[in-house]
Amino acid sequence: MNIIDFLKNCVKKYPTKTALIDEEKSLTFQQLYQETQNFSSCIEDSNKDVISLIAENSVSFIIGYLGIINSGKIVHLVSPEISESNLLNQIKSAGSKTIICSNTAKKKFLSYPSIKIPLFEFDEMGSQCGTYENNFKANDLAYLIYTSGTTSEPKGVAISHAMTEFTTKNIVKKLGYSDSDIDVLPLPMYHSFGLGCFHTSLCVGSTLVLLKNANNLEHVLESLKKHNATTLAAIPATLTKFLKFDKNILENYFANIRLVITNSTSIPKNTVQNFKQILKKGNLATYYGLTEASRSTFMIFDKSNGREESVGHAAPGVEIKILSKDNTDGEIWIKGNNVIKKYWNNIKADKSIVDGWLQTGDIGYLDHEGYLFLKGRNDDVINVGGEKITPYEIEEVVKQIPGVDDAVAFGIKHDIFGQVVKLNVVKSKNSDLDKSKILTYCMKNLEKFKIPSKIDFVESLPKTDYGKVKRFMLK
Numbered sequence: 125m126n127i128i129d130f131l132k133n134c135v136k137k138y139p140t141k142t143a144l145i146d147e148e149k150s151l152t153f154q155q156l157y158q159e160t161q162n163f164s165s166c167i168e169d170s171n172k173d174v175i176s177l178i179a180e181n182s183v184s185f186i187i188g189y190l191g192i193i194n195s196g197k198i199v200h201l202v203s204p205e206i207s208e209s210n211l212l213n214q215i216k217s218a219g220s221k222t223i224i225c226s227n228t229a230k231k232k233f234l235s236y237p238s239i240k241i242p243l244f245e246f247d248e249m250g251s252q253c254g255t256y257e258n259n260f261k262a263n264d265l266a267y268l269i270y271t272s273g274t275t276s277e278p279k280g281v282a283i284s285h286a287m288t289e290f291t292t293k294n295i296v297k298k299l300g301y302s303d304s305d306i307d308v309l310p311l312p313m314y315h316s317f318g319l320g321c322f323h324t325s326l327c328v329g330s331t332l333v334l335l336k337n338a339n340n341l342e343h344v345l346e347s348l349k350k351h352n353a354t355t356l357a358a359i360p361a362t363l364t365k366f367l368k369f370d371k372n373i374l375e376n377y378f379a380n381i382r383l384v385i386t387n388s389t390s391i392p393k394n395t396v397q398n399f400k401q402i403l404k405k406g407n408l409a410t411y412y413g414l415t416e417a418s419r420s421t422f423m424i425f426d427k428s429n430g431r432e433e434s435v436g437h438a439a440p441g442v443e444i445k446i447l448s449k450d451n452t453d454g455e456i457w458i459k460g461n462n463v464i465k466k467y468w469n470n471i472k473a474d475k476s477i478v479d480g481w482l483q484t485g486d487i488g489y490l491d492h493e494g495y496l497f498l499k500g501r502n503d504d505v506i507n508v509g510g511e512k513i514t515p516y517e518i519e520e521v522v523k524q525i526p527g528v529d530d531a532v533a534f535g536i537k538h539d540i541f542g543q544v545v546k547l548n549v550v551k552s553k554n555s556d557l558d559k560s561k562i563l564t565y566c567m568k569n570l571e572k573f574k575i576p577s578k579i580d581f582v583e584s585l586p587k588t589d590y591g592k593v594k595r596f597m598l599k
């Protein structure tokens with residue numbers, strides 16, 4: 125089964141049901157199918173194997189995405205915020221010869237002198253298309269995403285239809301999505317988290333509400349009420365920001381929500397505990413995965429399991445093992461039908477895939493019941509005089525200090541110890557927190573070698589769209 129089959133099944137079962145709602149319009153499944161057919165007719169005869177798609181969340185984005193796939197091409201998904209040099213590198217690597225984008229993105233990219241390939245707006249594509257019926261053109265690969273590059277240069281990851289089907293059906297099975305759901309999605313679909321949410325809605329025939337700005341918390345909350353939503357997808361940072369609202373107000377907005385799904389970026393234990401109380405009729409859930417191995421674990425934080433810091437058990441059909449010299453923390457390896465066979469034109473990166481096992485570079489451990497816990501990344505380990513420290517251990521302690529909004533720990537060079545710990549802290553608004561208070565708290569709650577040698581207050585931390593710290597920018 126391929127992604128277009130998901131859509132065809134919905135057309136057969138629910139032709140007049142609302143499939144998509146954005147901030148300007150809505151489409152039924154029958155309308156979405158016809159718009160997809162029309163769009164693909166504009167590009168099916170081109171000799172371009174890869175087409176770049178660059179836009180914010182919208183109905184037009186989804187029509188373009190499905191239309192490109194239906195024409196037998198591979199969709200190269202790109203953030204509208206991408207820099208000129210990064211866009212040029214991705215286009216060269218992907219082999220894309222055309223960009224299809226929103227009006228806002230086109231205006232921006234026309235100012236990039238190095239981008240020489242044609243740019244087309246959605247409206248321009250629509251004006252060239254008639255009303256057609258186009259059969260799906262076979263292609264094993266569906267889309268191409270370049271990893272966010274939190275520790276290194278982005279790598280091209282091509283995802284097949286078979287991988288998408290496997291992962292989507294696991295999501296449905298583990299999290300109970302159905303055709304009765306109304307799913308609010310403020311996450312960008314040019315990343316695998318948001319895109320996977322769309323695939324899930326399309327698979328079961330639920331209604332998907334698309335929002336463009338996850339930072340507008342009031343609008344997200346109002347959308348839950350306005351559309352009688354049953355599920356919400358959000359990154360951990362967004363969930364933590366929600367907690368600044370009065371708890372009774374949040375309980376009202378989330379009264380009919382059966383599921384809040386987040387991802388494996390570190391979720392503060394306090395956030396998990398609060399949402400377990402806020403969601404009277406539902407649960408908070410998370411997953412662990414990479415673009416290369418999406419949704420490899422699932423964790424549902426029910427009222428009694430007490431593992432607020434775990435990312436759960438391996439997904440059905442997925443294996444996880446820990447490579448460790450001393451049977452404690454070690455590198456996480458993943459194997460399953462959700463794992464890529466190789467990277468996109470990157471022989472060097474392919475060395476991290478051995479006999480079907482993906483070496484993730486993430487550090488973690490499995491407890492006696494098979495629950496996975498994350499501790500950081502290989503690249504991030506701080507070596508203080510031979511003592512190995514994961515930044516996560518320090519950050520979790522510091523984030524408990526009143527007046528700390530965010531914090532990141534990393535290693536800096538030291539003549540005697542090789543490395544020592546440096547801490548960057550984002551203070552809460554109007555906080556009177558000073559460095560001495562942080563240092564005193566750390567001395568009481570951390571081993572001596574983990575105590576920061578230097579502390580700086582900063583306005584913000586460099587992060588990806590999904591809230592992961594770009595640690596390479598700190599070193």
